[in-house]
Amino acid sequence: MILYFKLSSKTCIHRRAIALASNACFYCSNYTRRHPRDYRVHTFASFLKPYAGSSIVPPLPVHHLLPKYERENRSLQSQEFSTDKNVQEKTQKLLPVLIPSSIPLSVLLSSTMIDSFRSLPESREVLDIIGGSLGSYNANALGEAGRIVKQAQTNVQRARDIFQTLPDLHAATHLLEASLLSHTGKYEEAIDAIIRYQHFSRNQDHVSLQFVKAKLLFHSGKFSHALSEYEDMLEFMEGEVERQMKRKQNQSKKDGSDTLPVINGAAALTGVGLTKFMVHNTSLSENDHIDNTTQREIVDAIQTATEMLLESRKDALGSAIHSGLALDLGLAAAISLTNFGVVNRLLSGKPNRAINCWKQGLEVLDQILHDSMNSATIIPKYKFQCMESLRARLYCNIACVLLQLDGRLQDRNEMPKIDEETLKEASEMAKKALEIYDGMLNFPNGASNEESVRADADNLSLNYTDDSKEWDQLLKENPNLLEEEDSVEAEEYDQTACPLWLDYHRAESARALGFVACCYYHAGAAVTAEGLFQSAMDASSSYPLGQCLKSGTNRIGLKGVSLSSPNLGLIARDVRLEYALLCDKWDKRKSDADNLRYGASRIEREGALMGFGGSVSGLISSLWLFSPLDFER
Numbered sequence: 001m002i003l004y005f006k007l008s009s010k011t012c013i014h015r016r017a018i019a020l021a022s023n024a025c026f027y028c029s030n031y032t033r034r035h036p037r038d039y040r041v042h043t044f045a046s047f048l049k050p051y052a053g054s055s056i057v058p059p060l061p062v063h064h065l066l067p068k069y070e071r072e073n074r075s076l077q078s079q080e081f082s083t084d085k086n087v088q089e090k091t092q093k094l095l096p097v098l099i100p101s102s103i104p105l106s107v108l109l110s111s112t113m114i115d116s117f118r119s120l121p122e123s124r125e126v127l128d129i130i131g132g133s134l135g136s137y138n139a140n141a142l143g144e145a146g147r148i149v150k151q152a153q154t155n156v157q158r159a160r161d162i163f164q165t166l167p168d169l170h171a172a173t174h175l176l177e178a179s180l181l182s183h184t185g186k187y188e189e190a191i192d193a194i195i196r197y198q199h200f201s202r203n204q205d206h207v208s209l210q211f212v213k214a215k216l217l218f219h220s221g222k223f224s225h226a227l228s229e230y231e232d233m234l235e236f237m238e239g240e241v242e243r244q245m246k247r248k249q250n251q252s253k254k255d256g257s258d259t260l261p262v263i264n265g266a267a268a269l270t271g272v273g274l275t276k277f278m279v280h281n282t283s284l285s286e287n288d289h290i291d292n293t294t295q296r297e298i299v300d301a302i303q304t305a306t307e308m309l310l311e312s313r314k315d316a317l318g319s320a321i322h323s324g325l326a327l328d329l330g331l332a333a334a335i336s337l338t339n340f341g342v343v344n345r346l347l348s349g350k351p352n353r354a355i356n357c358w359k360q361g362l363e364v365l366d367q368i369l370h371d372s373m374n375s376a377t378i379i380p381k382y383k384f385q386c387m388e389s390l391r392a393r394l395y396c397n398i399a400c401v402l403l404q405l406d407g408r409l410q411d412r413n414e415m416p417k418i419d420e421e422t423l424k425e426a427s428e429m430a431k432k433a434l435e436i437y438d439g440m441l442n443f444p445n446g447a448s449n450e451e452s453v454r455a456d457a458d459n460l461s462l463n464y465t466d467d468s469k470e471w472d473q474l475l476k477e478n479p480n481l482l483e484e485e486d487s488v489e490a491e492e493y494d495q496t497a498c499p500l501w502l503d504y505h506r507a508e509s510a511r512a513l514g515f516v517a518c519c520y521y522h523a524g525a526a527v528t529a530e531g532l533f534q535s536a537m538d539a540s541s542s543y544p545l546g547q548c549l550k551s552g553t554n555r556i557g558l559k560g561v562s563l564s565s566p567n568l569g570l571i572a573r574d575v576r577l578e579y580a581l582l583c584d585k586w587d588k589r590k591s592d593a594d595n596l597r598y599g600a601s602r603i604e605r606e607g608a609l610m611g612f613g614g615s616v617s618g619l620i621s622s623l624w625l626f627s628p629l630d631f632e633r
Contacts, residue, residue, distance in 0.1 A: 097501040098386045100622075101219070101565035103182045103190070104629035105175045105212055106130070108205060113172050120162065122155035123176060130179050132500025132544050145545055145556040149184055156180060171200035184545055184556065185563030185608060187220035207233065207264070211627035214271055218625055219566055221611010223278040230271035237265060262312040263332055266305040267627050270336060273301030274625060277343055282613045295347050302340050309333035310364075323377040328631045330368040331383065334390050335624045337361035341397060342619045351401045358394045365391055388436050389505060392512065393622040395433035399515045402426035403522075406619050409577040410597070413584050415521060423522050430515035437509035441502060503543050507561075507568045510540035511621065514575040521582055533579040540572035547607040549599045561607055569608030570621035576600040 106114075117123035129152050156177045163169035174197035181190035191213055198204055214229035240260060277298045280290045290298075313329035316322040341357030344350070365387050372379050379387070400406050403426050404416040418426070517532035541549070546560030562568035576596040583593035604614050612620075 097498050097504070098382060098630060099389070099501070099504045100624040101504075101562075101567050102630065103179065103212060103215065103564075104627065104632075105179045105182075105194075107629045107632050108175060108208065109172055113169060116163075116169055117159070117172075117176065120159055122162075123159040123173070126152050126155055126159075126176055126180055129545070130176075130183055130500075131498055132503050145548075145558045148558075149545065149556060152180055153177070167200070167202065171197055171202070174200065182216060182219075183564050187216045191216050207236070208627070208629050211267065211271075211629065214275075215625050215627065218271075218275060218278070219564075219608075221282075221609075221613075223275050223282065227272065227275040227279060230268055230275055233268045234265075234272060237268060261628060262308055262329065263626075263628050263631060266308050266332060266336065267625075269301045269305040269308075270339060271625055273298050273305070273343065274339060274623060276301070277347070278620075281346065282616065290347060298343060299347065302336065302343055306333060306336040306340050309336055317371060317375075320375065323372075323375050326371065327368060327377070327379060327383060330364055330371075331386060331390070332626060332631070334361045334364045334368075334387070334394075335626050337364065338390065338394060338397070338622055339624065342623055345401060345406060345619060346617055354401060355398055358397050361394050362391060385440060385501075388440055389508070392433040392436040392440075392508075395429045395436070396511050396515060397619060397622050399426045399429035399433065399512075400619060402429065403515060403518050405515075405518065405574070405578065406617050408615055409574060409581070409618070410600070410614060412577075412581060415518065415581050418522050423519060426515070427519040427523075430512055430519055433512035434509070434516055437505060437512055440505050441509065500544070504562075504565070504568070507540055507543045507565075508571060510536040510575050511571045511618075513539060514571075514578050517582075518578060526582065526585070529582055530579075533575065533582060536575045537579065540568070540575050543568060547603065549602055555606065561603055563608050566608045566612060567621045567623070569603050570612075570616065570618055573600045573603045573609065574618040574621075576603075 109117075114127075117127060129148065156173055159176070160170060160173040163173060174193045178190040178193035178197065181187075181193060194209055194213055194216075198206075198209060210229055210233055214226045214233070217223075217226035217229065237260060244260070276294070277290075280294055280298075309329050309332050313326050313333055316326040316329055337357050337360050341354040341361070344357055345354030348354075368379070368387065371377075402422050403418060513532050513536035517529040517536065520526075520529040520532065541561050542559050543562035543565075544559060545556055546562050547555060548557030548560040550557075556563065561572040576599050580593040580596040580600075583589040583596065601614075603609055604612070609616070
């Protein structure tokens with residue numbers, strides 16, 4: 001099925017882009033950087049009816065607030081990863097995990113290369129660190145974190161010397177080094193390592209590496225450079241599509257082996273939109289506004305990417321052999337709707353428009369579950385957990401806007417006024433997000449697939465009430481379905497057991513804890529709110545090899561605020577600023593408020609937000625610059 005995307009301008013110039021969704025192919029013709037605002041979709045995917053939401057609830061009871069991981073001894077969790085060698089090897093087999101700030105370089109390493117690296121003690125230790133495991137390092141040793149990083153860099157060099165006579169492995173050590181450097185926030189050095197890899201490697205994916213370099217530039221705050229990379233990718237795709245279309249004129253219609261995936265085009269368009277937004281957002285003062293032409297260019301790029309993904313997913317669902325593709329397109333569409341809502345909120349200033357985008361994202365996630373039941377497709381465990389984390393971010397975004405915490409918090413000295421109905425809705429959103437994080441962190445492997453699908457089916461619209469019965473019937477007709485899937489998953493990489501996956505979502509859960517704390521503050525329970533803020537502070541400072549904010553310590557600690565994720569850096573900053581607003585209202589707590597604001601400023605000046613400036617909204621923490629490598633496992 002061919003979908004036509006029509007572009008128009010005041011001069012009546014028409015261009016087209018064709019997406020062959022059944023083969024997941026993306027074609028783009030005559031797209032220019034000078035007229036991104038003209039890139040408009042002509043056909044829309046029809047959105048599903050919103051599912052029946054639950055009634056608005058008041059703030060959570062205190063005994064339901066703290067996730068279990070806040071109450072349990074963390075040493076038990078460490079033992080879990082160190083006692084089972086088989087599980088530990090699988091968690092190190094493939095990297096990275098499916099999270100917004102991941103730098104998916106290791107996907108470019110073959111299984112043979114990974115096995116070779118793990119056979120060498122020096123490179124095996126580097127793989128452990130990249131995967132979030134610090135092994136038996138003593139958390140109380142002075143300067144231990146700095147020593148780990150230096151030793152890891154030395155180990156990479158030793159591995160490179162050992163593999164000198166093996167060109168492919170020798171070149172791959174530069175990718176290993178780039179992953180290590182990005183893990184500690186050294187983005188420019190990571191880019192240099194990628195360039196060295198490109199120089200030595202005989203077989204390389206130029207487009208994938210360019211996606212990675214663009215994301216590293218974005219993380220470092222060099223948005224103009226990142227924008228240039230994404231624009232170059234779009235220009236390259238335009239030329240590639242034109243060559244492919246010429247070749248296809250002389251080939252069989254069935255030949256689609258050299259086509260360009262939809263996700264590639266959507267990822268490049270998303271990159272252009274988000275980086276252009278950040279270029280203007282960080283360069284303007286608080287009272288300045290982005291001009292209308294630039295706003296339209298930004299919105300059109302992300303809107304086009306979103307609609308491409310939704311349309312392509314709709315057509316992929318028509319073929320049973322493309323059920324896995326439909327799942328990836330659905331995930332990418334939910335990510336794109338998250339991004340689209342953030343941009344809409346910060347550009348238009350209209351909260352309802354953003355909330356509608358995020359609710360559409362929730363509908364897409366619900367529909368993925370429903371479609372998987374209808375097609376007897378069991379969602380891989382790590383993708384299901386990715387869906388859950390996306391759902392939690394969407395709930396947090398809605399709560400953030402309702403609580404009016406999406407603006408500049410540094411200049412405030414009190415919480416904004418919230419009416420009772422808005423507070424109830426915000427409380428419900430924050431509660432749902434916190435419950436999701438609690439489930440992911442305490443049950444990282446999740447329930448059985450059958451239980452997971454049943455549980456989520458209960459949350460769908462009343463139109464889907466017969467799904468559970470259909471699922472029961474399906475299991476009766478195919479009694480070995482779950483066993484076969486379990487046997488397949490046993491051989492796959494289980495990302496949800498990876499220490500880094502847990503560490504990321506533990507730090508990210510601080511955002512939901514902070515919003516619940518704000519709800520309690522507005523409800524008059526300031527003491528309960530403070531306890532929640534303290535838990536949020538601990539969670540935001542739990543990332544391995546992170547920024548240590550305690551005075552008198554080194555910049556890098558065994559645990560601290562993430563240096564490799566601006567998303568987590570923004571969350572850690574905002575949790576401290578929100579807590580400071582609470583302290584402002586209490587007598588004799590001004591010094592505490594000042595200390596909290598000082599910690600937030602250190603994250604901006606010295607940590608993961610060094611290139612972002614101080615006026616960036618906390619909503620930016622939910623942005624995801626996805627790339628095709630994110631979906632390759």
